[in-house]
Amino acid sequence: xxxxxxxRIEKKWQAYWEEHxxxxxxEDGSKEKFYVLAEFPYPSGQGLHIGHPRPYTAMDILARKRxxxxxxxxxxxGWDAFGLPTENFAIKNRIHPAKVTADNVASFTKQAKAIxxxxxxxxxxNTTDPAYYKWTQWIFLQLFKRGLAYKKExxxxxxxxxxxxxxxxxxxxGECERCHGEVVRKVKSQxxxxxxxxxxxxxxxxxxxxYPERVKASQINWxxxxxxxxxxxxxxxxxxxxxxxxAVYTTRPDTLFGATYMVIAPxxxxxxxWAGRLSNFGEVVKYRELAAKKSDFERTEIVKEKxxxxxxxxxxVNPVNGAEIPVFISDYVMMSYGTGAIMAVxxxxxxxxxxxxxxxxxxxxxVKGGDVEKEAFTDCDAGVMVNSxxxxxxxxxxxxxxxxxxxxxxxxxxxxVNFKLRDWVFSRQRYWGEPxxxxxxxxxxxxxxxxxxxxxxxxxxxxxxxxxxxxxxxxATLVGFINTVCPVCGSPxxxxxxxxxxxxxxxxxxxxxxxxxxxxxxxxxxxxxxxTGVNSAVSPPVDWYNGGMEHTxxxxxxxxxxxxxLYDIGVVNTKEPYKKRTSHGMxxxxxxxKMSKSRGNVINPDDVIRDYGADGLRLYEMxxxxxxxxAPWSTTGIKGCKRFLERVWGLAEILSDGDEYRKELRxxxxxxxxxxxxxxxxxxxxxxxxxxxxxxxxxxSTGSINKAELRTFxxxxxxxxxxxxxxxxxKAGFGVLxxxxxxxxxxxxxxxxxxxxxxxxxxxxxxxxxxxxGSDKATTLAAAKAALGGLLxxxxxxxxxAVPDKLVNIVAR
RNA sequence: GCCGCUGUGGCGGAACAGGCAGACGCAACAGACUUAAAAUCUGUCGAUAGUAACUAUCGUAUCGGUUCAAGUCCGAUCAGCGGCACCA
Numbered sequence: 001x002x003x004x005x006x007x008r009i010e011k012k013w014q015a016y017w018e019e020h021x022x023x024x025x026x027e028d029g030s031k032e033k034f035y036v037l038a039e040f041p042y043p044s045g046q047g048l049h050i051g052h053p054r055p056y057t058a059m060d061i062l063a064r065k066r067x068x069x070x071x072x073x074x075x076x077x078g079w080d081a082f083g084l085p086t087e088n089f090a091i092k093n094r095i096h097p098a099k100v101t102a103d104n105v106a107s108f109t110k111q112a113k114a115i116x117x118x119x120x121x122x123x124x125x126n127t128t129d130p131a132y133y134k135w136t137q138w139i140f141l142q143l144f145k146r147g148l149a150y151k152k153e154x155x156x157x158x159x160x161x162x163x164x165x166x167x168x169x170x171x172x173x174g175e176c177e178r179c180h181g182e183v184v185r186k187v188k189s190q191x192x193x194x195x196x197x198x199x200x201x202x203x204x205x206x207x208x209x210x211y212p213e214r215v216k217a218s219q220i221n222w223x224x225x226x227x228x229x230x231x232x233x234x235x236x237x238x239x240x241x242x243x244x245x246x247a248v249y250t251t252r253p254d255t256l257f258g259a260t261y262m263v264i265a266p267x268x269x270x271x272x273x274w275a276g277r278l279s280n281f282g283e284v285v286k287y288r289e290l291a292a293k294k295s296d297f298e299r300t301e302i303v304k305e306k307x308x309x310x311x312x313x314x315x316x317v318n319p320v321n322g323a324e325i326p327v328f329i330s331d332y333v334m335m336s337y338g339t340g341a342i343m344a345v346x347x348x349x350x351x352x353x354x355x356x357x358x359x360x361x362x363x364x365x366x367v368k369g370g371d372v373e374k375e376a377f378t379d380c381d382a383g384v385m386v387n388s389x390x391x392x393x394x395x396x397x398x399x400x401x402x403x404x405x406x407x408x409x410x411x412x413x414x415x416x417v418n419f420k421l422r423d424w425v426f427s428r429q430r431y432w433g434e435p436x437x438x439x440x441x442x443x444x445x446x447x448x449x450x451x452x453x454x455x456x457x458x459x460x461x462x463x464x465x466x467x468x469x470x471x472x473x474x475x476a477t478l479v480g481f482i483n484t485v486c487p488v489c490g491s492p493x494x495x496x497x498x499x500x501x502x503x504x505x506x507x508x509x510x511x512x513x514x515x516x517x518x519x520x521x522x523x524x525x526x527x528x529x530x531x532t533g534v535n536s537a538v539s540p541p542v543d544w545y546n547g548g549m550e551h552t553x554x555x556x557x558x559x560x561x562x563x564x565x566l567y568d569i570g571v572v573n574t575k576e577p578y579k580k581r582t583s584h585g586m587x588x589x590x591x592x593x594k595m596s597k598s599r600g601n602v603i604n605p606d607d608v609i610r611d612y613g614a615d616g617l618r619l620y621e622m623x624x625x626x627x628x629x630x631a632p633w634s635t636t637g638i639k640g641c642k643r644f645l646e647r648v649w650g651l652a653e654i655l656s657d658g659d660e661y662r663k664e665l666r667x668x669x670x671x672x673x674x675x676x677x678x679x680x681x682x683x684x685x686x687x688x689x690x691x692x693x694x695x696x697x698x699x700x701s702t703g704s705i706n707k708a709e710l711r712t713f714x715x716x717x718x719x720x721x722x723x724x725x726x727x728x729x730x731k732a733g734f735g736v737l738x739x740x741x742x743x744x745x746x747x748x749x750x751x752x753x754x755x756x757x758x759x760x761x762x763x764x765x766x767x768x769x770x771x772x773x774g775s776d777k778a779t780t781l782a783a784a785k786a787a788l789g790g791l792l793x794x795x796x797x798x799x800x801x802a803v804p805d806k807l808v809n810i811v812a813r
Numbered sequence: 814g815c816c817g818c819u820g821u822g823g824c825g826g827a828a829c830a831g832g833c834a835g836a837c838g839c840a841a842c843a844g845a846c847u848u849a850a851a852a853u854c855u856g857u858c859g860a861u862a863g864u865a866a867c868u869a870u871c872g873u874a875u876c877g878g879u880u881c882a883a884g885u886c887c888g889a890u891c892a893g894c895g896g897c898a899c900c901a
Contacts (some may be wrong), residue, residue: 031839037901041901042900042901044901046836080901082871083897083900083901084900085900085901086901144889156899157899166899167899167900168897168898168899169900169901170897170899170900171899179887190899214817214818215817217816217817218816218817218896221815221817221897222816222897223814223897253842336898349886351814365823367860378814422898424898425898427899429899430899460880497880501899501900502899502900502901506901520831522825548901549817549818549895549896550895550896550900550901551901552896553896553897553898554896554898554901555901559897587893596895622825623825623837623838624825624826625825626826629818629819630894630895631818631825632824632825633827634824634825634839636824636825636830636840637824637825637838637839637840638839639838639839640837640838641838643838644838656849662856685818685827685838686825686826686827686838687826687837688839689838690826690827690837690838691837692835692837692838693838694837696835697837756833758832758833759833760832760881762832762882763832763881763882765833768833798881799881800834800881801832801882803821803832806832806833807832807833807882809832809882810881811881811882
């Protein structure tokens with residue numbers, strides 16, 4: 001047998017595809033379109049690791065199969081190349097980020113091509129390309145013009161030693177990841193996008209898309225819609241009534257009679273406002289400084305002991321009974337959620353209960369059903385109202401309605417829908433991002449948009465991309481960049497020096513693939529029209545979008561938000577970008593840990609391709625386990641896949657003539673065609689491969705394979721292992737495989753003539769029986785009883801259950 | 814902490830919608846071929862007990878429930894993984 005020389009074969013076919021532009025796609029109205037997308041990668045300096053190919057191989061299989069089925073398949077690729085890791089690498093190694101990016105893209109490209117993905121490389125995009133980010137900036141301008149982009153003061157992580165704004169990820173245990181300097185929260189003015197204005201639509205439209213339930217659930221939780229009431233508490237300061245009212249948002253207005261104190265966030269503006277009236281202001285300020293060092297995450301941890309400071313000199317008035325109650329500041333209340341103030345009901349909220357116990361505050365039971373001295377009773381489905389005046393005896397549900405109506409009537413509050421979702425912080429004080437195309441004009445009195453004709457506003461190509469020491473973007477040091485004139489009034493103005501987050505470029509890239517070289521528009525109506533369904537009803541452009549679970553909240557939500565905005569301004573014609581979303585599990589190291597350089601368990605795909613071939617790599621990545629779950633890499637496991645490919649290669653040695661499946665293999669072939677086809681569509685690649693392995697075992701057991709059988713076998717295997725199958729197809733004289741059609745099957749021919757069924761007595765298998773397929777209940781039962789022989793003698797049959805073609809269970813005493 | 818997910822042989826994993834648990838592959842063991850090894854081929858391969866091919870009992874993280882029948886459904890518990898808004 002001639003050896004299976006995978007290296008030669010793979011290079012040959014990769015060159016062939018490149019030369020013939022086999023996978024280049026044009027808008028062909030005679031074919032039905034299929035747009036399949038795998039999240040584009042971030043080209044990190046470490047090169048491709050073995051986890052990267054998994055989603056691309058999976059979507060490549062889908063793309064190749066759909067092409068054989070006659071679809072016009074758009075399967076594009078590109079680079080999400082702005083971002084922090086590149087910038088940090090650049091700073092550390094003194095190489096310009098643009099150069100770092102170009103190098104990384106080049107090595108990723110080489111690796112991706114060596115695996116044989118059927119991308120349409122003519123549509124490759126890169127978010128750091130000015131021709132691309134021109135349109136990212138354009139979208140920002142449209143948001144800005146419609147009031148959806150605004151500046152807002154907010155806390156950022158500030159490293160006191162490096163003097164840079166840090167990402168949450170760069171803060172480790174309250175210290176800077178790099179220099180271990182102290183990290184504090186510092187207030188900065190940041191560009192912010194009003195995603196909250198789209199909260200309800202982002203929630204509602206989930207019903208129209210095909211996402212896994214767990215993905216929908218995480219989007220729903222992230223948006224966090226709740227209904228409740230906003231309630232106003234009057235405030236007495238310094239012993240006299242004040243005009244200030246403290247508004248709180250609560251989902252439990254029914255428990256208002258149980259509110260025994262209030263808590264406001266340390267950043268709450270009233271703290272400053274009341275400064276003069278607080279006898280312990282010094283202590284309050286100290287606490288506020290302490291809280292400023294903590295992240296939201298640390299602050300909301302329940303396990304830690306509650307802390308806080310009472311505001312001496314301020315009392316709030318419970319509107320429902322006029323009781324005067326103390327006001328505290330505590331870090332478990334966030335300024336970013338609700339109104340930044342809460343009414344505390346220790347009897348029925350776990351956090352309030354812990355706080356009340358610590359500070360010896362009264363706990364009043366207002367819903368019966370638990371023991372509020374032992375723990376907060378939070379089950380609102382059970383129990384009736386007590387100690388609550390006019391609400392006594394009502395259910396929680398009814399009490400909510402009644403108290404909300406009462407508050408509205410007395411103008412003390414109103415029903416309110418609240419979202420956990422916060423506006424999108426869009427500023428980064430960094431170099432390696434899209435410049436924000438606005439200028440600050442003193443004369444015009446604010447931020448002014450650049451005219452669209454001045455886009456793209458390119459990143460100045462300079463030596464200095466190092467952070468400044470005052471927390472501004474590196475762009476702030478570039479006098480030539482900053483100083484400009486106002487496009488409206490012509491007077492001197494200053495450019496914005498913050499850049500956009502990496503999320504920006506990835507929020508709309510799927511659209512650009514449809515029309516990647518258009519310099520007049522973001523996307524043309526014609527191209528968009530084709531990819532949203534020229535032959536069928538208009539539906540989201542991307543038919544199938546696969547990506548990691550780690551992107552199911554932010555990236556997915558942000559891009560859905562931008563798409564809806566583009567819909568509102570008439571750029572796109574669908575409300576949603578992605579019709580269907582799936583996600584893949586990570587590939588772990590051989591030790592079962594996440595692959596990382598520091599753990600030393602990273603496997604390089606180049607080595608794997610050298611030793612096992614690209615087809616071997618692809619096959620093993622798909623065979624290793626359930627695509628949607630994590631799976632550890634195994635160097636011995638991949639041997640089995642290579643062995644299988646060698647057995648496939650060996651089929652050429654036992655090839656004989658024959659235009660149709662032989663009788664003994666007919667059912668096996670029809671079944672396998674059916675299974676492989678449906679398994680690909682449901683991402684069950686591992687069982688599709690197992691079915692092909694079983695089939696080849698059967699083929700070898702007959703000692704030969706005929707041409708019809710080999711042809712089908714190669715077509716079924718082609719999406720998984722495109723190189724070896726093309727080579728064998730050509731060698732067998734069948735022509736070029738990718739111009740053929742996918743294999744068909746006949747449902748009738750999938751069935752075996754006879755099936756073996758299990759015969760159980762009281763649920764335990766006691767015998768086997770062979771029956772003709774599709775036999776009725778009576779025949780099946782008779783066969784089953786015959787198979788049992790004398791085992792039922794002397795027993796009383798209580799019940800007989802027969803499942804056609806599966807089993808019979810006889811309940812007997 | 815909150816939200817989501819996962820738990821099946823020595824290992825990766827199968828099991829459509831409650832119907833024979835362990836498909837397919839890896840590793841291991843035995844045999845064939847070979848001077849020998851590798852490769853290849855054939856066979857065995859959840860546990861326990863007796864044993865000749867066999868039979869019985871147990872077995873899908875733990876405890877309990879529903880059902881003729883539970884890896885699958887329900888309740889509780891334990892363990893691990895992922896996300897938590899400036900990593901992408």
